Amino acid sequence: MVDAFLQALSPYLLLVTLAGVCLGIFWGAMPGLSTTMAMMLLIGLSVGMKQDVALAFMLGVYTASTFGGAISAVLINIPGTPDSVPTMIEGHTLAKRGQGGQALGLSITASFLGNWIGILLLVACMPVILAIALQFRSWEMFLLAVVGISVCGTMTSGTMPLKGWMTGWLGMLLAFVGYDTIHGVPRFTFDIPALYDGISYVAILIGLFGLAEILKVLPQREHTAMPENVGRAIPSVGLLIEHMPAALRSGLLGTVIGAIPGAGANIAAFLAYDVGRRRASPEESAKWGKGSFQGIVCAEVANNACVGGSMLPTLTLGIPGSAPAAALMAALQLKNVQLGPTINIDQPGLIELIYALLVIANFLMFGAALALIKPCVKLFSLPRGLLMTLIIPICIIGAYAVRTNMFDVWIMVVGGFLGYAFYVFKFPAAPVVLGVILAPLADENLRRALLLFDNNGLGFFAKQYVGHVLVVVIALVFIEGLRRGRRNRKLATAAATASADAR
Amino acid sequence: MASDEVADDEKRVISEDANAGLATPIMDLTAAVIVAVIAILVAAESLHLPVPGGVVFTAPGLLPFLTAASLVVMAVLLGVSAITRRRAMPRALDRFEIPADAMRSLSLGGIVVLFVLALQVVPFETSFNVGPLHFYIGTFEPVSIVFLTGLLRMYWRAPLWACLTVTVAWIAFLSIVFRILFQTPLP
Numbered sequence: 001m002v003d004a005f006l007q008a009l010s011p012y013l014l015l016v017t018l019a020g021v022c023l024g025i026f027w028g029a030m031p032g033l034s035t036t037m038a039m040m041l042l043i044g045l046s047v048g049m050k051q052d053v054a055l056a057f058m059l060g061v062y063t064a065s066t067f068g069g070a071i072s073a074v075l076i077n078i079p080g081t082p083d084s085v086p087t088m089i090e091g092h093t094l095a096k097r098g099q100g101g102q103a104l105g106l107s108i109t110a111s112f113l114g115n116w117i118g119i120l121l122l123v124a125c126m127p128v129i130l131a132i133a134l135q136f137r138s139w140e141m142f143l144l145a146v147v148g149i150s151v152c153g154t155m156t157s158g159t160m161p162l163k164g165w166m167t168g169w170l171g172m173l174l175a176f177v178g179y180d181t182i183h184g185v186p187r188f189t190f191d192i193p194a195l196y197d198g199i200s201y202v203a204i205l206i207g208l209f210g211l212a213e214i215l216k217v218l219p220q221r222e223h224t225a226m227p228e229n230v231g232r233a234i235p236s237v238g239l240l241i242e243h244m245p246a247a248l249r250s251g252l253l254g255t256v257i258g259a260i261p262g263a264g265a266n267i268a269a270f271l272a273y274d275v276g277r278r279r280a281s282p283e284e285s286a287k288w289g290k291g292s293f294q295g296i297v298c299a300e301v302a303n304n305a306c307v308g309g310s311m312l313p314t315l316t317l318g319i320p321g322s323a324p325a326a327a328l329m330a331a332l333q334l335k336n337v338q339l340g341p342t343i344n345i346d347q348p349g350l351i352e353l354i355y356a357l358l359v360i361a362n363f364l365m366f367g368a369a370l371a372l373i374k375p376c377v378k379l380f381s382l383p384r385g386l387l388m389t390l391i392i393p394i395c396i397i398g399a400y401a402v403r404t405n406m407f408d409v410w411i412m413v414v415g416g417f418l419g420y421a422f423y424v425f426k427f428p429a430a431p432v433v434l435g436v437i438l439a440p441l442a443d444e445n446l447r448r449a450l451l452l453f454d455n456n457g458l459g460f461f462a463k464q465y466v467g468h469v470l471v472v473v474i475a476l477v478f479i480e481g482l483r484r485g486r487r488n489r490k491l492a493t494a495a496a497t498a499s500a501d502a503r
Numbered sequence: 504m505a506s507d508e509v510a511d512d513e514k515r516v517i518s519e520d521a522n523a524g525l526a527t528p529i530m531d532l533t534a535a536v537i538v539a540v541i542a543i544l545v546a547a548e549s550l551h552l553p554v555p556g557g558v559v560f561t562a563p564g565l566l567p568f569l570t571a572a573s574l575v576v577m578a579v580l581l582g583v584s585a586i587t588r589r590r591a592m593p594r595a596l597d598r599f600e601i602p603a604d605a606m607r608s609l610s611l612g613g614i615v616v617l618f619v620l621a622l623q624v625v626p627f628e629t630s631f632n633v634g635p636l637h638f639y640i641g642t643f644e645p646v647s648i649v650f651l652t653g654l655l656r657m658y659w660r661a662p663l664w665a666c667l668t669v670t671v672a673w674i675a676f677l678s679i680v681f682r683i684l685f686q687t688p689l690p
Contacts, residue, residue, distance in 0.1 A: 159525050162581055169570055170574070385659040393643075406619070409619050439566075485584070
C-alpha cells in the first residue's frame with residue numbers, strides 16, 4: 001500500500017491527477033456535459049497514455065465531475081449533471097437568499113466526505129467480495145454477466161424495465177460480431193474484413209454517449225443565466241457535523257447503490273434525498289425544498305460515495321458498477337488488464353494504486369473545487385455552441401485512436417445515430433455498455449459450463465449453489481421488472497384516458 | 504395535459520436515465536417491430552454458423568441465438584404492451600413525438616457524416632521543421648479546420664474570423680497533443 005501511495009504521489013502522476021480533477025470539475029459544472037460522456041471520450045484518448053497515467057487521469061475526472069454538477073446547480077439553477085438536481089432544489093434557493101457560498105462550501109465538504117465513505121467501504125469490502133468471487137466458476141460467471149445486464153436494464157429504465165433489457169441484449173448482439181474466441185469461427189462478419197476483429201466497443205460507446213449527446217444538445221436553443229452574486233465558498237465543517245447522521249446514512253446508501261450495476265449517482269442522490277426528507281425532524285423537514293442544508297448533504301454525500309461503490313463490482317467481478325466505471329474498465333482492457341476475481345494475481349498492486357489514486361483525487365478535488373468556483377462561473381458564459389462543437393474532433397480522435405482505422409470512426413457515427421434514436425424512442429443507452437462489455441464473458445463461460453455439464457451430467461448443476469442463488473436473482477429481477485412495467489403502463493393509460501375525457 | 508399527468512406518474516419511479524420509459528404506443532410499436540426484425544435476422548444467421556466437432560454446447564452461434572430469441576420475446580412483449588395501450592387511449596394522443604430540434608439534429612448528423620467522409624477521401628500529407636521540431640500534418644488538420652469553422656459559424660454564430668481563429672488554435676492543440684505528446688496517429 002505504501003508503494004502504491006509513493007507511486008501515486010510522484011510529481012508526474014500528481015500533476016496528471018490534478019489535471020483530471022480540474023477537467024472533471026469544469027466538465028461536471030457545464031450543463032450538458034455529463035460524467036459518463038467525459039469518461040467515454042477518455043477511453044479513446046487514453047490509448048497513448050501509460051496505464052498508471054490513464055488511471056490517474058480518469059479517476060481524477062470521475063471523482064471531480066460528480067461534484068462539479070453542484071456548482072451550476074447552486075449558482076444558475078441548472079444541474080451540471082443529472083445527479084445534482086436535489087442539490088439544485090435546495091442550493092439555488094439558498095443562493096437566492098444570499099447563502100450560495102455556504103451552500104457550495106457545504107457541497108464541497110459533503111462531496112469530500114462522500115468520497116471518503118465510498119473509498120473506506122470499498123477497501124473494507126474488497127477482500128470479502130474477492131474471496132467469494134474466487135469461488136466462481138464458469139456457470140456463475142455467465143449468470144453474473146446476465147445479472148449485471150438485467151439489473152442495469154431495470155435500473156436505467158424506471159417505468160419500463162423491458163426497454164432497458166432490450167438495449168442490454170442489443171449490446172450483447174453487437175459484441176458477438178467478429179471471430180469467436182473458442183473455435184475462431186467468424187460470426188456476423190458478412191465477409192467484411194474490417195468486422196473480423198469485431199466491432200470496436202470504444203467507438204460504439206463514444207458514439208452513444210459522445211456524439212449522441214452532441215446531436216441532442218447542440219441544436220437546442222440555449223438559455224443560460226449568469227449568477228448574480230456568487231459570494232465566497234466556505235467549506236463548512238460545522239454544518240456537516242450538524243448533519244452527520246444523515247451524511248453517514250447517505251454515504252452508506254450511495255456506496256451500496258454504486259455497487260449495483262446500472263444504478264449510479266442519479267439514483268443514489270435522489271434516493272438519499274428522499275430518505276433524508278422522510279427521516280428528518282419535523283423542524284428540518286419543513287425546510288426541505290425551501291433551502292435545506294441537510295438536503296444538500298444527503299444528495300452530495302450519496303452521489304460521491306457512488307464512485308467508490310461502483311469500483312467494487314468493477315474490480316472484483318469485472319461487472320461495471322456504473323457507465324463511467326465501465327469506461328474505466330474499457331480503458332484498462334485496452335492496456336490488456338482484465339478486471340475480475342483474479343485481479344490480485346494477474347495485476348499485483350493495481351488495486352492498491354487505485355485506492356491511492358482515489359484518495360489523492362479526493363484531496364485534490366477538495367482544494368481545486370474551492371479554487372475553481374469563480375473560473376467555473378466565467379465558463380458558464382461560454383456558449384454551448386462553442387463547447388459542444390469543439391468536442392466533435394475529440395469523438396473522432398477517440399474512435400480512431402484505438403485501432404487507427406476509419407471504419408471505427410464510421411462505427412462511432414452509427415453509434416451516435418443509434419444513441420439519438422434511443423433518446424427519441426425513450427430507450428436507455430447505458431445497458432448497451434454492459435451488454436457490449438459483458439457479452440464475451442457470458443459467451444465464453446456459458447459454453448465452458450455446458451461442456452462441463454456434458455461431461456458430468458446433472459450432478460454438475462446440483463453442486464452450483466451460488467449459481468442457484470444467481471438464477472433466483474435473475475428470475476426476481478425479471479418478475480419485478482415486468483410487474484413494474486405493467487403497473488406503469490396501466491397508470492399511463494389511465495392518465496391519458498382521463499385527460500381525453502376531461503377534454 | 505396528458506403528457507404532464509403521465510410524466511407525474513413516471514416521476515414516482517427513480518431511474519438512472521430520466522428520459523427512458525414509456526413512449527407513445529405507436530413509437531413503442533415501431534421500436535418493437537424494428538428490434539424484432541433485427542433479432543430474427545440474427546437468430547437465423549446464428550443457426551447457419553458452423554458447429555465445430557458437432558458439439559452443440561460449444562457452438563459459436565449458441566449464445567447469439569439464445570440472445571436473439573429472447574430479444575424477439577421482449578420485442579413481442581413491448582409490442583403487445585403498446586397495442587394494449589393503443590386500444591385504451593384516444594387515437595389523437597397516439598402520435599410520433601419527435602423532439603422540436605430533430606431536424607436540426609439530423610442536419611448536424613449529416614454534416615458529421617460529410618466530415619468523416621472528407622477525412623476518409625481527401626488525400627493530404629505534408630511535413631515541415633520549426634527549429635529542431637518536426638511537424639507532420641495529415642488530412643485531419645485541414646479537413647477539421649474547414650468543417651469545424653463551418654459548424655462554429657452555424658451554432659456559435661460568432662464572426663467568421665473568430666470561428667476560424669478558435670478552430671485553428673483548437674486543432675493545432677489537438678494535433679500537438681496527440682501526434683507529438685501521445686504519439687497517437689490521427690486520421
